[in-house]
Amino acid sequence: MLASLLFATVAIPLNHWSGRPLPAWPGAWPLVNILFVAPVLEELLFRGASWGYLRSAGVSTPRTVLLCSVGFALLHLPGWALASSGPLLVPIASVLLLGAARSWGHSLLAPMLLHAMNNAVDLEVWRFIP
Numbered sequence: 376m377l378a379s380l381l382f383a384t385v386a387i388p389l390n391h392w393s394g395r396p397l398p399a400w401p402g403a404w405p406l407v408n409i410l411f412v413a414p415v416l417e418e419l420l421f422r423g424a425s426w427g428y429l430r431s432a433g434v435s436t437p438r439t440v441l442l443c444s445v446g447f448a449l450l451h452l453p454g455w456a457l458a459s460s461g462p463l464l465v466p467i468a469s470v471l472l473l474g475a476a477r478s479w480g481h482s483l484l485a486p487m488l489l490h491a492m493n494n495a496v497d498l499e500v501w502r503f504i505p
Contacts, residue, residue: 409498414490421447422477422486440474447473469493 421443429439448470469489476485 406498409494410491414487414494417447417450418473418477418483418487418490422473423483426477436478440471440478443477444470444474 425443425446426439429442430436434442448467451466451470473486473489476489477483479485
């Protein structure tokens, strides 16, 4: 499952934005992976385990949002760097939004849903990028 997560978050965007077509996969597993598995696992890691550790260590909520967002951004940086022809404002804003949703909602449900919706929009956008 970790290999699938890495593939969904790094290899697919790298392959696409380097000009190569997305590979044809059997069945619906890639969509399930990108729309459900990756958002759940990434949010459990960054805004679940990491968040819980930092908060229990006495780190303030704003600093926890920032630190978890940096970790999340570092995982996604290769795809974002290749996808963006301009500033990385949209990805940075979306990462901070996920952290804010975790903080305000006191739950992982909101960031998981926002993450899945963001991935769905990305998939739709990829269809129209030559």
